[in-house]
Amino acid sequence: MIEDSVITETRMPSSEQTLEKPESAILEKAEPVFEVKDVSLWYGDKQAIKNVTIDLPAKAVTAIIGPSGCGKSTFIRCLNRMHELVPRTRMTGQVLFRGQDLYGAGIDPAVIRRRVGMIFQKSNPFPTMSIADNVIVGLKLNGVRSRRVLNERLEKSLRMAALWDEVKNDLDKPGISLSGGQQQRLCIARAIAVEPEVVLMDEPASALDPIATMKIEELIRQLSSDYTIVIVTHNMQQASRVSDLTAFFYMGQLIEFDETRKLFTNPKEKQTEDYITGRFG
């Protein structure tokens, strides 16, 4: 029982939180989708996240950057409880999703993961399924049976993932017959087919060639008008191209969070400046 190995404690934020809230028109304009309050997380004895407090705004792209092992992937997994799939995980603090405690009693992680989708570094289409089935599998699992609805959602999702024109005549072919970049867009189509509110992306383009990467980046910008996107990336140029806001993590701590343009031209924290300018390590 994986779930049994997870201990989740909820407590109020500590008063020691010192990170300044950024002066950001984006943050002022948009309602926060996530309110993360003083979240810490341990894998066994190792603390991966330390007292992170941050509000993530709706219909914006937030990039999470930082060196390997800084906790950025762990952090986004806290946003849809994916970290609970790792044994001996312990979390404290609070994550509010649309004002509701994500870790509250009676919250079904499966429902959360439907509302908060995730794209991984390596594309993972279901190998035995066709392109079409890969996209609509989530809908079928959710009980949608109407062929008309499934077909509409299939086309809409593939169009939104900028893949329709490339695959519309091959919908019955296996998903794994596509190129790496197409497979990743297929996974994005699969994620958005169930109409989540948030799409989390963990290094979605790091295994792709530059052209496929550009297509994914263009797609992220287009999706940001309808979805809240949180993207983990090692590629700082990618963060500066696709995101509205950027959070810099270092050794499990949130060091700085600001509008992307500000963070990449005039970071407030020296650690941020040293990292993004390549004076780290």
Place this chain on the structure above:
Amino acid sequence: MNPSRHILQDFDAALESLRADVLMMASLTDRNLQNAMACLLDGNVELCAVAVADEEEIDELEKKIDNDGVEILLRFQPVASDLRRVISTMKVSANLERIADQAVMVAERSRKLTTLPVLDEVHALGPMFMEATNLFRDSVQAFADENATLARSLKARDREIDQINHDVADNFVERMGHYPSRITDYVNLIFIARHLERVGDHAKNIGEEAVYAAEAEDIRYREAEFPAA
């Protein structure tokens, strides 16, 4: 964490080289201004020709700095203070080239003045020339040292040069009425004052770039800041 050195040593070397070129350009521009001043105040026609000829070297440096700056942007895609340094260095280079242009125009107009009996009023431009030169030197110093305090003080000094320009022009226009036969000379002097005023403008721009490089603040088109008493 090493605060001073870039992981890519090539980047540090490229940025240092870019800044060295712009400081060399500033040095040549300074020499051009001095030659133009000697031409005006001492009637040294030879230095007029030198000022005009030297501008070509400055133009070449401007092109080199643009090319090298673009290459740095392309190769290293700098961010934060690195990005600001590259951008501001390229913009300072453009302002230096314009100052050198002004020096050439001063030299050319001065050469015309030397062919006639020299007006005493020529020497009235000496203090203005010194003000403009000092402002220019301080702007380069502020940029080289990323001294935002010095850089912020330059706007007020540029305003003073603007005022001198107005006063000088009023004075020369009045003198034209008294000596209509020397109108052409007075017009040349008015233009020289105008060129010096433009030197002040470009020096102020360099100061603005120094503030941007040092503190990421855009102070262009703002009122002059006066230091607290």
